[in-house]
Amino acid sequence: MSKMIQDFNDIIRKLRKNLFGKGPERIHTVFVDNMAISTLYGNLTFTERFIVGEKDGRDMVHAARTRMIQNVYSTNPPEGLEEVVGAKLVHLFSDIKVEEDLAVSVFIFDKKIAIE
Secondary structure, eight states, rough: OOOHHHHHHHHHHHHHHHHHHHSSSSEEEEEEETTTEEEEESSHHHHHHHHHSSSSSHHHHHHHHHHHHHHHHHHOOOHHHHHHSSSSEEEEEEETTTTTTEEEEEEEEESOOOOO
C-alpha cells in the first residue's frame, strides 16, 4: 500500500472515530482519475449493532451515519485530506449497508489525482 493511500485512509479512520466513537476496522481505497473510492469494513459500534436488530433500527442507523458523514464533508473536509491527494474535494457520495457493516465513499476532486 502506498504512503498516499495509507495517509488518506488514516484521515478517514480518524474522522469517523471522532464522529462515532469507532473507526472502520479496515479500509480499501483506490484512486481513479479524479476520484478516491473507499470501501470501509467494520464500521458500526456495539450500540449501533444492537439498534440495527430492533424495529426500524436499520433505517435509523443508516440515515444517521449517511447524513452525518455527508454533512461533515460538505461543510469542511477533514484536515489534510486535500493535501494528501493534491486536489480540492468537490463532492462526496457515501452509503452504508448496515446488515453487512460495509460502507462505501466516493470522493470526487477538482482534478485528476497523481498517484505516487
